[in-house]
Amino acid sequence: MRILLIEDDPDLAEVVALGLRNESYAVDLAGTYADAEELLRTTGYDVACVDLGLPDGDGLDLLRRLAHDGALRRPRRSLVLTARDAVADRVAGLDAGADDYLVKPFHFAELVARLRALARRGTGYGARIQVGELTLDLAAHRAWRGGAELNLTAREFSLLRYFMHHPGEVLSAEDLLEHVWDVHANPFTASVRVILSRLRRKLGDPALIVTVTSVGYRLGAPS
Incomplete structure (x- = not known):
């Protein structure tokens, strides 16, 4: 499974990416809205993990664009990873098109479990x-x-x-x-x-x- 990790904190991004690669996932990193946009124009992803607070844009806008912008290749699933923990923020993220929402700080094991769950959706497969x-x-x-x-x-x-x-x-x-x-x-x-x-x-x-x-x-x- 190939994952696009959109995260502007380089230290966190590297740690999460290393952990996911150790779990046998292929991971590409994007630290900005523009970087993510460039990758999404050319590459198909199974899951996009989207930070909302990017330095050059809002991850919510990117999620909304994925639903209708034919220039971007929409990932099969998307997961919001953000420090925004209010109920209104969760609702906004899911309404923008995210399939799941995980608040920082999070336990890595939970992230991996949620990715497995996303991969199973619509397949009929279990663990x-x-x-x-x-x-x-x-x-x-x-x-x-x-x-x-x-x-x-x-x-x-x-x-x-x-x-x-x-x-x-x-x-x-x-x-x-x-x-x-x-x-x-x-x-x-x-x-x-x-x-x-x-x-x-x-x-x-x-x-x-x-x-x-x-x-x-x-x-x-x-x-």
Whole structure:
């Protein structure tokens, strides 16, 4: 899952981003309204975490724009992260289009739990995802094939999670780069192929992720 973290406090932004990356999320940072706008013009995000008090604008205005401005790519979900704790502020944030609202200071574990909840909305998935022989525990960051636990890196876990959220779908390398890697990924490297090869090897035989020639990759049942 790829997250846009819009936060003008650089120390807080770095701490939260590091924690989220350790949870196997891809995270891009924007410290201003303008930075966020630039990223949203070119990149699709699964979740935007929006601070309201930005130095060059109000996060509420950005949330409202996402609903109707075709020049911006609207994230699938949005979460307000702000020190504004009055009921009127919460109502304004949700009415502006946010899916959730979390007041600073917050516990990091709660932020991660809310992100998991946002990711589950509309999918029918719970805290565990089951696809054929594969089981993924999103909270514990554990994965199994059959009864055997898989020893996955954070990136491998994130890649498998994305495949398991889209079982049977053909996913291009560009899809995987956009949702599993962050803005620092070089689209001209073999990064997707290398991580995917490692994941396939750890998943074992028969193969669960197959290559669809000239199109991409698909997670399906073994033949």
